């Protein structure tokens with residue numbers, strides 16, 4: 001039987017897991033020029049956005065143009081997951097509070113604030129810090145965060161043929177089980193390997209941190225899932 005307190009504990013742990021899944025701390029790479037078929041991602045209405053959250057002094061904006069330029073290099077096959085997603089140069093409020101530092105990148109589907117409330121104006125955003133821009137790793141940081149968006153928006157209600165017992169998200173995560181690392185973070189790093197277009201060594205913070213090796217077969221499975229679930 002499920003008591004109310006057990007249910008609350010379960011919900012709290014689920015909540016924490018979901019939030020943690022949205023956080024990333026690193027990446028490395030060079031930008032590619034935008035593909036001819038990818039429509040430009042519209043510039044953020046920065047003034048109103050800044051006004052909305054300026055109390056937290058978290059929107060930097062110094063590198064907003066560079067962040068948008070990289071956002072426009074996102075491969076077209078990943079763009080169905082980014083309907084209405086805006087890119088912000090700054091430190092995400094909830095992540096900053098949680099880490100005690102500005103994360104390189106955060107994907108936030110629900111608009112989380114530092115006081116653990118959500119539904120704020122910055123729902124459906126990807127945040128990229130100025131520090132990430134200065135390292136030159138933004139293309140890979142962006143791909144990692146876009147990976148979170150793809151999993152969240154496309155893989156949760158999508159099924160491989162003849163595998164109706166589990167969603168694509170659940171089946172893919174099984175390939176990233178690890179004693180210490182969050183499988184959702186490893187899966188997001190797989191997007192960097194699968195979709196990076198630069199010729200430098202890709203930066204995959206979680207793969208490196210946890211010495212995780214991803215097979216070519218799993219990368220192909222991730223690509224196939226994107227193809228299947230974005231239709």
Ligand SMILES: [Zn+2]
Nearest residue numbers: 022023024188
């Ligand atoms: Zn992440």
